[in-house]
Amino acid sequence: MSAVTEDLFETTCGLEVHVELATNSKMFCGCKVDFGGEPNTRTCPVCLGLPGSLPVANRTAVEYTMKIALALNCRIADYSLFHRKNYFYPDMPKNYQISQYDLPLGYAGHVEISGAWGTTTVGITRVHLEEDTGKSIHVGGSGRIHDSTHSLEDFNRAGTPLVEIVTEPDIGSPAEARAFVNELRLMLEGLGVSDVRMEEGSLRVDANISVRPMGETEYGTKVEVKNMNSVRSVGRALEHEERRQRVALAAGEQLVQETRHFDEKTGTTTSGRTKEGSSDYRYFPEPDLVPFEPATEWVEGIRAALPETPAQRRERFADDYGLGAADVDLLTATTATAEWFEGAARAYEGEAKKIANWIMADLYGLLNEAGIELAESKIGPAQLAGLVKLVDGKSISGKQAKVVLGEMFATGKDADVVAKEKDLEQISDSGALEAIVDEVIAANAEAADKVRAGNLGTIGFLVGQVMKKTRGQANPGLVNDLLRSKLT
Amino acid sequence: MSEATGSASELHWRSATELADMLEAGEVSSVEIAEALIARVDAVDGDLHAFLRRTDERLLGDARASDERRAAGDARSPFDGVPTAHKDLFVTKGVPTTSGSRILEGWVPPYDGTLVARCAAAGLPLQGKLNMDEFAMGSSTENSGYGPSRNPWNTATVPGGSSGGSSALVAAGGTPWSWGTDTGGSVRQPASLCGLVGVKPTYGLVSRYGVVAFASSLDQPGPLTRTVEDAAAFLQIAGGHDPMDSTSIPRDVPNYLEGINGGVDGMRIGIVREFESAEGTQPGVRARVSEAYQRLEKLGADLIEVSLPSFEFGISAYYLVAPAECSSNLARYDAVRYGLRAEGVDVASMTSRTRDAGFGAEVKRRIMLGTYALSAGYYDAYYGKAQRVRTLTINDLKRVYADVDLIATPTSPSTAFEFGAKTADPLAMYLNDVFTVPVNLAGNAAISVPCGTSPDDGLPVGLQLIAKALDETTMFRAAYAFEQDFGWAGSPEGRPPL
Numbered sequence: 001m002s003a004v005t006e007d008l009f010e011t012t013c014g015l016e017v018h019v020e021l022a023t024n025s026k027m028f029c030g031c032k033v034d035f036g037g038e039p040n041t042r043t044c045p046v047c048l049g050l051p052g053s054l055p056v057a058n059r060t061a062v063e064y065t066m067k068i069a070l071a072l073n074c075r076i077a078d079y080s081l082f083h084r085k086n087y088f089y090p091d092m093p094k095n096y097q098i099s100q101y102d103l104p105l106g107y108a109g110h111v112e113i114s115g116a117w118g119t120t121t122v123g124i125t126r127v128h129l130e131e132d133t134g135k136s137i138h139v140g141g142s143g144r145i146h147d148s149t150h151s152l153e154d155f156n157r158a159g160t161p162l163v164e165i166v167t168e169p170d171i172g173s174p175a176e177a178r179a180f181v182n183e184l185r186l187m188l189e190g191l192g193v194s195d196v197r198m199e200e201g202s203l204r205v206d207a208n209i210s211v212r213p214m215g216e217t218e219y220g221t222k223v224e225v226k227n228m229n230s231v232r233s234v235g236r237a238l239e240h241e242e243r244r245q246r247v248a249l250a251a252g253e254q255l256v257q258e259t260r261h262f263d264e265k266t267g268t269t270t271s272g273r274t275k276e277g278s279s280d281y282r283y284f285p286e287p288d289l290v291p292f293e294p295a296t297e298w299v300e301g302i303r304a305a306l307p308e309t310p311a312q313r314r315e316r317f318a319d320d321y322g323l324g325a326a327d328v329d330l331l332t333a334t335t336a337t338a339e340w341f342e343g344a345a346r347a348y349e350g351e352a353k354k355i356a357n358w359i360m361a362d363l364y365g366l367l368n369e370a371g372i373e374l375a376e377s378k379i380g381p382a383q384l385a386g387l388v389k390l391v392d393g394k395s396i397s398g399k400q401a402k403v404v405l406g407e408m409f410a411t412g413k414d415a416d417v418v419a420k421e422k423d424l425e426q427i428s429d430s431g432a433l434e435a436i437v438d439e440v441i442a443a444n445a446e447a448a449d450k451v452r453a454g455n456l457g458t459i460g461f462l463v464g465q466v467m468k469k470t471r472g473q474a475n476p477g478l479v480n481d482l483l484r485s486k487l488t
Numbered sequence: 489m490s491e492a493t494g495s496a497s498e499l500h501w502r503s504a505t506e507l508a509d510m511l512e513a514g515e516v517s518s519v520e521i522a523e524a525l526i527a528r529v530d531a532v533d534g535d536l537h538a539f540l541r542r543t544d545e546r547l548l549g550d551a552r553a554s555d556e557r558r559a560a561g562d563a564r565s566p567f568d569g570v571p572t573a574h575k576d577l578f579v580t581k582g583v584p585t586t587s588g589s590r591i592l593e594g595w596v597p598p599y600d601g602t603l604v605a606r607c608a609a610a611g612l613p614l615q616g617k618l619n620m621d622e623f624a625m626g627s628s629t630e631n632s633g634y635g636p637s638r639n640p641w642n643t644a645t646v647p648g649g650s651s652g653g654s655s656a657l658v659a660a661g662g663t664p665w666s667w668g669t670d671t672g673g674s675v676r677q678p679a680s681l682c683g684l685v686g687v688k689p690t691y692g693l694v695s696r697y698g699v700v701a702f703a704s705s706l707d708q709p710g711p712l713t714r715t716v717e718d719a720a721a722f723l724q725i726a727g728g729h730d731p732m733d734s735t736s737i738p739r740d741v742p743n744y745l746e747g748i749n750g751g752v753d754g755m756r757i758g759i760v761r762e763f764e765s766a767e768g769t770q771p772g773v774r775a776r777v778s779e780a781y782q783r784l785e786k787l788g789a790d791l792i793e794v795s796l797p798s799f800e801f802g803i804s805a806y807y808l809v810a811p812a813e814c815s816s817n818l819a820r821y822d823a824v825r826y827g828l829r830a831e832g833v834d835v836a837s838m839t840s841r842t843r844d845a846g847f848g849a850e851v852k853r854r855i856m857l858g859t860y861a862l863s864a865g866y867y868d869a870y871y872g873k874a875q876r877v878r879t880l881t882i883n884d885l886k887r888v889y890a891d892v893d894l895i896a897t898p899t900s901p902s903t904a905f906e907f908g909a910k911t912a913d914p915l916a917m918y919l920n921d922v923f924t925v926p927v928n929l930a931g932n933a934a935i936s937v938p939c940g941t942s943p944d945d946g947l948p949v950g951l952q953l954i955a956k957a958l959d960e961t962t963m964f965r966a967a968y969a970f971e972q973d974f975g976w977a978g979s980p981e982g983r984p985p986l
Contacts, residue, residue, distance in 0.1 A: 045599050049820045051587065052579035052601050052698040056734050086816050086862070090835050095819035151835065153824060282862035284871060287704035287813055289734050 009246050012219055013177050013209045013238065014169035017184060018162055019194045020132060020202040021064045026159035027131040028055030028098065033161070035200055039137075039154035047159035049093030054288050057082070061129060061161035062105070064193040066294065066302050068163055069106020069127040071187050071309055076299050080105050081291035082129075086282040090151065091134040093158055101283045104128035105294075111187075112311060113179040120176050123168030134158035163194075169208070169219070174238035181205055181231050186310040189335045198230050205234055210255075211245040220245070221255035225269055227262045237262035241269050313338060321345065321352040330360055336375040343381030354388055362402060366409045378412030379405075387415035394475045395419065423473075430482060433466070433474055437482045440465045451487040459483055499524035503978070504664040504718045507570045511558065518551035518558070518569030522613055525571055529615070529662045532986055536647075537637045538657035540576045541584055542616040547571060550613030557611065567725065568611025575654050575668045576617040577624060577700035578709075580604050587700040588620040588650075590633040591846025592827045601698010602733070603667060603709055603726045610725045615663055619653030622848045623818065624674055624702040626650050627920045630911055631850040639682060640984035641947050645904035648678030654712045655682040660986050665713040665722050671702050672806050673900070673924025675710035676936035680899035680950025683938045683982060685719045685967070686712045688924070690957045691931035692737040694723070695730030701817040703810035704735075706928040715977050716937065716968040720744035723960065737958070744964050752969045753788030755962070757781075757953075758892035761795050768919060769901040772942030776949040777898045780939040780970065784896065787969055794888045794895065798880040802926040803918060805877035808861050808870050809929070814851075815858030821846065853914065878929045885930050889956050894966055897923045899936040899950030923952055933960050937967045938976055 023033055029046035045053040066076055083101035109124030134155035141147030165184070171177050185196045185203060195202045205228050210220035225241055228234045241260065248255055260269035285291075308316065310332060317328045317338070332338045341359060345352035359374075363384065367374060387408065391401045396419050407418045440462055441448045450458040459480065466479045499521055502510070510516045526544055533539055554569035563569075574580065577587040579601040586592040600608070608614070621631035629636040629652030639647040640660035647656040651668025655678030658666050668675040670688035679686025687710045694709040701707060711722035727741040759781060785791050823829040823842035830845050832838030847855070861870035888895065900920055910917040927934045936950040951970065955963035976982040 045597075048825060050579075050597070050599070050826070051585070051592065051595070051700040051820070052577075052597075052696075054697050054733050056732060084816050086819060088819065088822065088836070088839060090822070090824045090839075093820065093825065095822055096816050280864045282816070282859065282864075282867075284812060284816070284862055284867070287735075288701075 008214055009211050009249065010214050011173055011209065011211050011242050012169045013171040013173075013207055015165075015167045015171065015177060015180060016206045016208070017165040017167075017181070018204040018206075019068070019165065019188060019196070021061050021161040021163060022192075022194050022202075023058055023060045023064065023161055025058060027058050027061055027129070027161040028159055031159065034156070035195075035202070037156055039152070039156060042156045043158070047093065048155055049095075055098060055286075057289060057292075058161060062292075062294075063298075063302060064161070064191075065105050065127060065129040065163050066299060067191050067193055067306065068165070068188065069109065070299075070303050071191055071306055072106065072109040072111055072124045072127060072165070074106035074109030074124055074127055076294055077103055077105055077107065079103065079291060079293050082286040082289050083283045084286050085130075087279065089133065091136045091153055091155075091158070093134065093155060097130055097133070098286055098289070099130035099164075100128035111180070111183060113176060113183050115175055115179045117173060117175060120170060120172065122170045122176075122180055125166040125168055126164075127166075128164050130162050130164060132157050132160040132162040174235050174242060177207060177238050178231055178235040181234050183310055185231065186332070186335065190307050190310065190313075192307075201229075207234070207238055209238055209241050209245070211242060211249060213249070220249070221257050223255070223257065223269075224259045225262055226259060226272070229264065233262060233264060236267050237269060240267055244269065321356065323353060323356055327356050327360060330364075331356060334373070334375075336373065340374050340381050344384045347382040347385035348388055349385075350388070350392065355384065358384060358388055358405075362405055363409075366406065370409075377409060379408050383408060383412075383414055390415050390419060394477060397472070397476060400472070430478060433470075433478060433482060436466055436469050436474070437479065437486065440469065441483075441486065448487055451483070456488075459487075498661075500528040500661040501978075501983070502664065503715045504567060504570045504713065505715065505721060507664060508567045511569045512566065518554040518571075518613060519548065521569065522547050522551040522571055522615075525615060525663060528660075529657075532640065532660045532662060533657075535638060535643050535986060536640060536656045536660055536662070537635060538618055538647075538653040538660070538662060539573070539616050540586060540588070540619050540634055540653065543583055543614050544616075546583075547613045547615050554611050554613060564609060564611035565725065567721065569613065570665075571613040571615050571663060572607060573615040573618050573654070573657060573663045573666050574604060574607075575620050575651050575666070577620060577669060577702075578604050578617075578667060579698040579700065580614070580617065583614075583617060585617065585700070586633070587624070588622040588629075588632045588634065589821075589846060589848070589851070590828060591821045591842065592700075593633075593846075594828075595826050599698070602695035602730045604698060606726045607667075612725075618651075618657060618666060620668075621650035621652065621674075622851050623700065623814065624650040624669055624671055624707075625814070625850050625854055627673070627677055627917055628652065628905070628907075628910070630907065631848055633846075633848055636907065639904045639947075640986035641683065641904060642945075643986070645906050645947065646681065648681035648900070648904065650674040651678050651686075651712060655679055655684055655686070658682070658684055658712050658714060659984050661983075665711055665718050667709055667722075667726070668712050669699060669702075670708055670710045670924075670928065671706045671810060672928050673921040675712060676924050676934060676950065676952060677900045677920060679712050679936045680938075680952075681904040681948065683941075683948030683976075683984065684712050684714060684936075685716050685938070685971070685977070686710060686899075686936045686950075687719050687723060687960075688927060688934045689723055689727060689960060690737070690933040691928075692733075692735050693741065693933070693958070693960070694727050695733040695736050697730055697732035701813075703813040704817060705813060706806075706810055708928070714982075716935075716964060716971045717745065717748065719935070720748060720960075720964045720968075742961060744961055747961070748964050748968045749972075750965050750969075751787065752784055752966050755789045755894065755966060756792055756892040757784055757789045757966070758792050758794035758888055758895040760799070760895060760897055761793055762797065762799055763897045763923060766901070766922065768922075769898060770903065770942065770944060772944035773898050773901060773903060773949050776940045776942060777896075777951055780951040780974075781896055783973060784966070784970060787973055789966070791896075792892055794892060796881075796884045796888060796895075796926070798877060798884045799926050801877045802881060802929055803922055805874040805881075805929060806921065806925040807857070807918060808874035809878070811854040811858030812861045812871050812874075813858065815855045815862065818847075818851065818855060850914070881926050882930045885932060885956075893955075893959075893962055895954040897952045897954065899923060899952040903942045903945055903947035903949060927954055930957075932957050933963055935963050935967045937971055938982060939970075939974065940976060941981075
C-alpha cells in the first residue's frame with residue numbers, strides 16, 4: 001500500500017464497548033459477581049432462568065451506570081426501562097437478554113481524546129445497562145464450536161451487570177480508537193465501577209469500521225470487528241482491517257457487510273459465519289420489571305460525588321506539578337500510577353517534578369526490567385520521597401542514589417537504611433573533608449597553582465582527586481566549595 | 489358462617505373456614521381431614537383427572553406435623569392443618585412441576601415459589617399438583633399435555649380452564665380450596681363452569697415469584713373455593729408484598745373478612761350496556777345473570793347502566809399481548825438446562841426438536857402469533873396498538889368508577905361445553921374470555937360467584953363482579969351478600985351430582 005493510495009481514503013469507526021460492573025451481586029439476583037471459580041457454583045433460580053423465577057433490579061448497578069454516563073458527559077433519562085432482547089443461544093438462560101432499548105439510562109454524551117493526530121471529540125450515543133450471558137465451553141476438536149463433539153455451559157457469569165457504551169462514528173483512525181479505549185478504561189478505573197480487565201473480558205470492545213474514498217459523503221460498507229482482547233489488539237485489528245478495506249477498494253472490489261474476528265497470533269481478521277437470517281430481536285418492554293424515573297437528587301448526588309476525569313487529572317498534573325505533556329501522560333497512564341506519584345509528591349513536600357523525574361528516569365527502568373507495575377513494586381511512594389530527600393540533604397550523591405534505589409527496589413528497604421548498610425553516605429562533614437582536600441592540594445601543587453592563577457577549569461581535576469581518595473563518598477559540592485575557598 | 493346441611497356433614501364438603509373452626513375446637517384432626525380428602529379423591533379422580541401428581545404421603549406427614557403443632561399450641565395460622573392443592577404451575581420444591589406441558593416432564597424444582605411457601609408457612613398440608621391447560625393457555629384443560637380434566641357437574645363437559653384441575657377438584661369436594669392463576673379468565677371461567685367462587689385479585693397483589701409464566705403483565709394467582717369467605721381468607725394467606733417480584737404492590741393485604749357481611753345497601757353497581765347486548769351469550773346464562781342483578785337490587789344496590797366502548801377490543805388486544813409475552817417467556821424451554829430433551833445434531837436442532845415434541849398445538853400457535861406480533865415492522869401495528877387498547881380500557885374503567893362501586897357481568901357467555909366442541913375453532917374458544925379478559929388488561933380485581941344453574945342444561949352459571957384496583961374489600965362484601973341471600977353455596981343444589 002503506497003502512501004499515495006492511503007491519502008485517497010478516509011476511515012470511519014464507531015465502537016461498542018461492554019463493561020462488566022464490579023458490583024457485589026448480579027444484576028437481577030443475589031448471586032455473587034466474581035471471575036472464574038467452579039462452573040455453575042454462583043447460580044440461583046433467577047440467573048439460571050428457571051421457570052417461575054423473576055428479576056429484581058440491582059440498584060447499585062443502576063447507580064454505577066449513571067456514574068459512567070455522567071462521566072461521559074451524557075444526559076440521564078428522566079424515565080427509563082428495561083426491554084427484552086429475544087434470541088436463542090445456549091449460554092443465555094432465558095433465551096432473552098434483559099437489556100435496554102429506546103430509553104437507555106444515559107444518552108447524548110461526548111468525550112475528548114488527543115494524540116499525534118490532534119484532538120477528536122467522540123460522541124457517545126448511549127450508555128445502557130443489561131445482563132451478561134453465561135459461557136460455552138466447547139469440548140473436543142480444536143475447542144471451537146465447529147469441530148467440537150459437545151459443549152458445556154457455565155452460568156457463573158450469567159446475570160453479571162453489563163454496561164454497553166456506544167459511540168458515534170466519530171473515530172477516524174485505529175490510533176484514535178486505541179486512544180478512546182484507553183481513555184475509557186482510565187475513566188472506568190477511576191470511577192471504581194469495573195475491574196476493566198480486557199483479558200478477562202470485563203471490558204470488551206467491538207468496532208464498526210468502514211473506509212470510503214476521500215470526499216465521498218456516503219459511508220462505506222461497514223464491517224464489525226470482534227475478539228480484540230487488549231488495547232493493543234484494538235489498534236492492531238483496526239489497522240489490519242483498515243488496510244484490508246483500502247486495498248480492496250483500490251482494487252475495485254466490493255466489500256461485504258459482515259462480522260470479522262481478530263486473530264491475535266496472525267494479526268489479521270477473518271470472516272465470521274454470517275448470522276442465521278437477519279437479527280430481529282423482537283424487543284419489547286420487560287413486563288417483569290417496572291419502569292423507573294431516577295430522582296433528580298439521586299442523579300445530582302452521583303454527579304457531585306464523581307471523581308476527576310482522566311482529562312481533569314492530566315490538566316491538574318500539568319498545572320500543579322509543572323509537568324510536561326509526556327510526563328503527564330506517563331504518570332496518569334493508570335489511576336494507580338497517578339495515585340502513587342501523588343502519594344510520593346505529598347510525602348516529599350518539595351518540587352514534585354523531581355519525584356516525577358525519579359519515577360520516569362529510574363524507577364520505570366527497574367519496573368520494565370522486572371516486568372511489573374508501579375503499584376506492585378516493593379517501594380512505596382513515601383520511600384521514594386525519602387530517597388530524594390537524602391539526595392537533597394546531600395547525604396548521598398545522585399549517582400549513589402541510583403544504586404540505593406536498585407537495592408530498595410530489590411528489598412523494599414528504606415533509603416537511609418540501604419545507604420547506611422552500603423556505607424554510602426557522603427562525607428558531608430567539612431572538618432573530615434578539609435584534611436583530605438589539603439592533602440590533595442599538597443600532592444598536586446602544579447594544578448593548585450593553575451587554579452590560584454585563575455584557571456578555574458582545573459578545579460574539576462582536583463575534585464576528582466578528592467573523590468578518588470574518598471572512594472566516591474565525598475559530597476562533590478562541598479569539595480568544590482572547600483577547594484574554591486582555599487585556592488581563590 | 490354458612491350452616492352445614494345434609495350430607496355436608498361429610499368432612500370433604502366442609503369449607504376451609506368450617507374445617508379451621510373444627511380443628512380449633514378439637515372436633516377433628518388434620519390427619520382425619522387428610523384421610524377424608526384422600527378417600528374422596530380416590531373415589532372421584534378417576535372420573536375427573538384433576539390431579540397431575542398426588543402427594544398423599546407428604547399430605548399425611550404435613551397433617552401429622554400440623555396436629556402436633558396444634559397440640560403444642562403452636563398453630564401457624566387459624567388454617568393450620570387445612571389441606572390444599574395447587575395448579576401445576578406453582579413451583580414446588582421437590583415436587584415435579586410441569587405447567588401442564590410435556591416439555592417440563594420430570595423437572596423437579598429446587599425452590600418453592602412465594603405462594604407455595606406462604607401456604608406452607610400458614611400450615612396447609614399439600615395434597616398435590618393439579619391439571620391445567622398447557623402453560624395456562626386454554627379455557628377447557630383440553631390443551632393439557634397430560635389429558636383433560638372433567639367437570640363433576642357433567643363429566644362429558646369441560647371444567648373450564650386453564651385452572652380446570654383446580655375447579656374440578658374443589659367442586660367435587662376433593663379439596664376445600666385451591667390456587668389457580670388468571671391471565672384472561674383462567675380462575676373465574678372454570679369457577680363459573682364448576683359452580684365455584686373464583687377470584688382474580690388486583691395485578692400485583694399476589695406474588696408471581698414461582699409461578700411458571702404465561703403472560704407476565706396479565707398473570708395473577710387467584711383462589712378457587714366453594715364460599716366467598718374462604719376465597720377472602722385464602723387471598724389473605726398468600727397476598728401481600730413480595731420483594732422477589734418487582735411488580736408486587738408494596739403494601740399489606742387488609743383484613744377482608746372484617747365487614748364482609750356489610751351488605752350492598754346503597755352500593756352502586758354498573759351494568760355494562762355493551763355486554764348485555766353482546767351476541768353469543770347463552771339465553772340461560774343471560775337469564776340467571778339478570779336474576780342475579782335483580783337480587784343485588786333487591787338487597788339495596790343501585791343498578792346503573794354504564795358504557796365501556798373499548799371492551800369490544802379487549803379480546804383482540806389480549807390475543808396480541810398474551811402471545812407476545814408468552815413467545816418470550818417460553819423461549820427458555822430449550823433442552824439445555826432442564827426438562828425434555830430431544831437429541832439433535834447440534835444445539836439448534838436439539839432445541840427445535842425438543843420444542844416441537846414438547847409443546848402442544850395451542851402453545852405453538854400462540855408462540856407463532858406472539859413472535860409475529862413482535863417482529864420488526866409489525867410491532868407498532870400489533871403489540872403497540874394492543875398496549876394502547878389497554879390504556880383505553882384502563883381509562884374507560886376509571887371513568888365508569890367515578891359513578892359506580894362495582895361492575896356486574898356474566899363471567900362466561902356459556903356454561904360448560906362438551907369436549908371437542910370448540911377445539912376446532914380457536915376463535916370460538918377465545919371468545920369464551922370476552923367478559924373476563926378486559927379485567928386482566930386493566931389489572932383490576934374481579935370475582936365470579938355462582939348464581940344458579942342454566943335452565944338450558946342444568947349447568948352452573950357465574951356472576952362476575954369487577955372492582956376497582958385494590959378494592960377487593962368492596963368486591964368480597966357484595967359477593968358475600970349475594971351468596972348468603974342466594975343460599976346456593978353449601979346447599980345440596982350447589983353441589984355437583986358426582
